Amino acid sequence: TGSTQPQRMLEAVQKNATKGDPESVFSAIDYYGRHKEWAMNVGDEKGLILDSVLTEVNPSIALELGTYCGYSTVRIARLLSPGSKLITVEFNPAFAAVARQIIAYAGVQDKVTLVEGPSGDLIPKMKERFGIKSFDFVFLDHWKDRYVPDTKLLEDCGLLRKGTVLLADNVICPGAPEYLKYVRNSPRYESRYFKSNLEYSKVEDGLEKSVFLG
Numbered sequence: 001t002g003s004t005q006p007q008r009m010l011e012a013v014q015k016n017a018t019k020g021d022p023e024s025v026f027s028a029i030d031y032y033g034r035h036k037e038w039a040m041n042v043g044d045e046k047g048l049i050l051d052s053v054l055t056e057v058n059p060s061i062a063l064e065l066g067t068y069c070g071y072s073t074v075r076i077a078r079l080l081s082p083g084s085k086l087i088t089v090e091f092n093p094a095f096a097a098v099a100r101q102i103i104a105y106a107g108v109q110d111k112v113t114l115v116e117g118p119s120g121d122l123i124p125k126m127k128e129r130f131g132i133k134s135f136d137f138v139f140l141d142h143w144k145d146r147y148v149p150d151t152k153l154l155e156d157c158g159l160l161r162k163g164t165v166l167l168a169d170n171v172i173c174p175g176a177p178e179y180l181k182y183v184r185n186s187p188r189y190e191s192r193y194f195k196s197n198l199e200y201s202k203v204e205d206g207l208e209k210s211v212f213l214g
């Protein structure tokens with residue numbers, strides 16, 4: 001009955017997931033996205049790649065651009081070590097409101113700070129507002145034409161350090177061609193493509209993992 005897709009996803013979580021169990025929350029969203037109504041979550045297949053990169057990096061401070069309903073927020077937060085934090089940025093208040101409820105339902109709210117507003121405005125304020133020196137991990141999953149400007153902004157604001165890992169969703173579908181050119185041609189990044197499929201579909205998509213070299 002929810003009027004928007006995020007609201008319908010929240011209902012699916014409340015109906016099918018177990019409170020405090022992050023795995024059941026993102027599994028309920030995957031079930032919904034695969035069997036009820038396609039949704040732009042990173043999903044279960046690419047989610048396994050996200051999980052493995054996260055486990056390898058084990059970030060103390062992580063950033064997510066584009067919360068949407070909080071699927072990847074929950075997926076990331078569940079793997080963070082005690083004391084580690086994820087800052088997630090979302091400029092649509094309605095989506096942010098749903099994401100907060102999904103994050104809370106999963107029980108990962110203590111690890112997550114959801115900041116409402118456009119990434120372009122918020123990134124320059126990260127240091128002063130959150131006392132961050134630099135990010136260990138960044139997940140890019142917002143509008144695809146913002147990947148390059150926001151990556152440059154993160155560089156210019158000194159928010160990347162030698163070894164920071166950027167992981168970008170959808171570099172094939174819908175595609176982020178300028179971003180691929182940027183990170184693959186820059187001597188400041190060591191980039192690698194992880195081939196997969198678009199969420200809940202057979203279309204090719206993948207994640208680009210780029211390590212900032214300083």
Ligand SMILES: Nc1ncnc2c1ncn2[C@@H]1O[C@H](/C=C/CNC(=O)c2cc([N+](=O)[O-])cc(O)c2O)[C@@H](O)[C@H]1O
Pocket residue numbers: 040041042065066067068069089090091092095117118119120141142143144146169170173174198199
């Ligand atoms: N500058 C900004 N600052 C803060 N929040 C921002 C933002 N730009 C966008 N957002 C938010 O991030 C989400 C957008 C995701 C775009 N993904 C997509 O368009 C997308 C599309 C497909 N697809 O069409 O197959 C598949 C996918 O996995 C996708 O992520 C929305 O929640 C939007 O409100």
Ligand SMILES: [Mg+2]
Pocket residue numbers: 040041042141169170
């Ligand atoms: Mg995506």
